Amino acid sequence: MTRRILLSHLSLMLLVLLALEVPFGFIYTRSELTRFSNTAELGAVTLAVVCEDKLEHGRASDLPEIARSYAQRTGSSVTVTDHDGTVLTDTDADTVGRNISSEPDIATALRNRTATGTRDGPVSNSDILFATVPGTSDNTVSCVVRTLYPLAPLTQKVHATWVALAVTGLGVLAAVALIGFALARSITRPLRALERATAQLADGRLTHPPATDRGPPELRRLAASFTRTATRLQHLLHSQRAFASEASHQLKTPLTALRLRLENFEPHLTPCAQHSLNEAIGEVGRLSRMVQGLLALARLENSAITPEVTDLDTVVADRAAIWTAFAGEQRVDITVAGTKAGQVWAVPGALEQIIDNLLSNALRASPPGATITLATTPPADSGRTAPMAELHVTDEGPGMTEADRQRAFDRFWRAADAHHDGTGLGLSMVQRLTHASGGEVTLNAAPHGGLDAVVRLRPVQAARTRTNAAALQKIAPLRSPNTASNRPRVERVSGRRR
The missing domain is CATH 3.30.450.20 (PAS domain)
Known part of the structure; x- marks a missing residue:
């Protein structure tokens, strides 16, 4: 300016x-x-x-x-x-x-x-x-x-006069430039202070509010209004964070006590009331999970987070190994396949939560004897959009219709034929975490039935990946198609109970 x-x-x-x-x-x-x-x-x-x-x-x-x-x-x-x-x-x-x-x-x-x-x-x-x-x-x-x-x-003599006029004009322009620069700096200094304050507020905390006693009167009033707005906004964010942190403690205790009291009724109930007691205990558990999901979303939305470098292949392997026991209870296999995707940008801890929620939904939808596949794909240069690393979580369940897949990321939404105890917050959290990491998530129909959840994340070194891919294309005829470096990674983690 x-x-x-x-x-x-x-x-x-x-x-x-x-x-x-x-x-x-x-x-x-x-x-x-x-x-x-x-x-x-x-x-x-x-x-x-x-x-x-x-x-x-x-x-x-x-x-x-x-x-x-x-x-x-x-x-x-x-x-x-x-x-x-x-x-x-x-x-x-x-x-x-x-x-x-x-x-x-x-x-x-x-x-x-x-x-x-x-x-x-x-x-x-x-x-x-x-x-x-x-x-x-x-x-x-x-x-x-x-x-x-x-x-x-x-x-x-005439030429000397023209030169004198030119020198006079340049001198006037130089003087005007100095005066104009000083005036411009004095006018834009409050704007630069507002810009820095806005950047600080976007990062979550305003440490250096703009001065309200410098610059033209209009900018002074603007700085004062901005400071009041930022202070009010910080107060609201602080109140929401305080509520999210306090509610997690205040709500856990009564829900846990209610569950214990219901379980204490079990020895004193007739067999015909046992089914109603189990449903009540299940609803209390579902309410507890829903509260935890809401609090997690509130903390996620109210915090300033910055993506960091994360190894996608390592996280996928770790989560697949951890979910083996849970999959074994339903006699479901978990398979890790695909080509190594390398490092991606993700919010700290986001990949773990994304995979956990997708695997949890896949396990609920998978019948006994089915297989859940976690497949990673390295970034590929499409020529039209920036290359993205992909994670596919594919199950062999009943799948979803096109209309259901479009609404699946809405909070508390559950399919009309859903018979499990989900809260309807898992996919919403997956979408929020993916967007915070700079990526996107979609739900597609799996080729052989079921659902294919695709998470696309930004690679750390997209430019280097494109360069390496071009170099590999040049030397590909010199390699044997059966070498180990050309074979995709297929790792099977059995979750079926023996």
Whole structure:
């Protein structure tokens, strides 16, 4: 913004200078040429009067000395002719006795008219000013006087004036630039402070609020309003964080106590009431998990998180090994397959929660004897979008319809035919964690039935991956297709109970 303000000031001042100095320069040039021409014509008229007087009194021999004296005094060259146009004296060349009545200015003067103007000089790029006047007596032309003046001194003087105007303009522009820069800095300083404060607020805490006593009145009021808004927002965020941390402790205790009291009823109930007790205990457990999910989402939404480098393959292998026991209880296998995806950007702990929620949903939907596949895919350059590493969690359950897959990420949403005790928050948390990590998640129909949950994350070194892929394509014909480096990774973690 400082640059824009400075450029606007300089542009305006440049237009003003051009509007003032350029017309002044042309007017000065024209006035100097007119003044010089008038002076030359007046001097030629005076000299013609003197020459006509000498000729009238028969003293033509005095003309060379008079012409030479005038030429030395004025820096010009003088030519005097008689009434026929024959040269009587010439201070610049030996043309005495030559008839020059055919020359335009001489012919004009012989007709008793004055001729002035400019023409090319004998040397290239040197113009001269001529003033040719008749010497008359009783309206009879007795002689003609022509004076020639070089315009080089006048041209130099005009050029010096243009240079002085240019230097003056540059000086004015420099002064305006300094003043404009100082004004722009004073105007934009509060804006820069607001920008830094906004960046701090976006990171979660405003440590250096903008000053409210500097800058123009409008910016002072804006800074004061921003500070009040930021303070209020920080207070609200702090209150929400406090609620999320306190509610997790305050709600756990009564829910746990309620579950224990219900379980204590079991020895005193008749067998026909046992089913209702089990359903009540299950609902209490579901309520406890729902509270935990809501609190987790609240903490996630109210905290400023930054993605970090995470090894996707290591996390997938660890979570698959941990979920083996849970899968074994339902006689379900967990398979890790695909090609190593490498490092990706993810919020700390997000990958573990994403995989846990997806595996939990897959286990609920998988029948006994089914297989859940965790497949990783390295980033590939599609040429249209940035390459992304992919994680596929595929089950062999009943799957979802297109309409259900579009609503699956809504909070508390559950399919109409769902018979499990899910809370409807798992996929919502998966989507929130994936977006916070800079990725995206979609649900697709698996090729052989079931659901394929696809998590796409940004690779750490996308540019290097593209370079390596291009290099591998060049050397691929030199490798054997059966080498170990070309075979995809397939690792089977059995979760079936023996």
